[in-house]
Amino acid sequence: MTNLIDIQNQIALLQKQAEEIKAQEFNKTVAEIKAKMEAFGITVADLDGGKTRMSKTTVKSSNPAPAKFRGPNGETWSGRGLMPRWLAALVAQGQSKDTFAI
Template sequence: MKYNELLKQRDELDAQISEAKRAESVEAIDTVRRLIADYALTAKDCGFSDAKPKAMVTQSKRGPAPVKYRGPNGETWSGRGRAPGWIRAAEQIGGSRKTFMVTQEAA
């Protein structure tokens, strides 16, 4: 067989595979829905409600970031995420973030 003929056969097989997968997926979804209804299953019963995304689990294990900035009224900010209002206000009137930076000795 020639290379181009084999490629054409592969494309035809890929199309058949896609159609078979779609048809079987529809059947599988119908079966799952029927079983859920028949047995009055909940997401928790199926093990779905207690799962946390990995990013959330990893982030919560890290704990809070250390304080990098301290405001005039004792507010704190780690320097991560959106700058708090007291930093933005100070910068709008010409102040610098550096004036609120916590030194290593003070931290």
């Protein structure tokens, strides 16, 4: 069975090996990145801030959709997205979703 000192020595050896591999591959990786940046027309300024030219920002509407369904305890649902638990439970009990329409 290995003891703690042996394991710590193995960790130190592996970390040294990892640093050597990283140093060997660093220049190659930088060259590959520069080639891709040139091919796509990417500049360092494009990388700043993490924003991409291709992405569009989604804007949430300040006006939520009006409620179309109201539950027995006053819960509301606009009819968009997943059916809320309170309505799903009532439908599972055999009631119609239309009975809760506003």
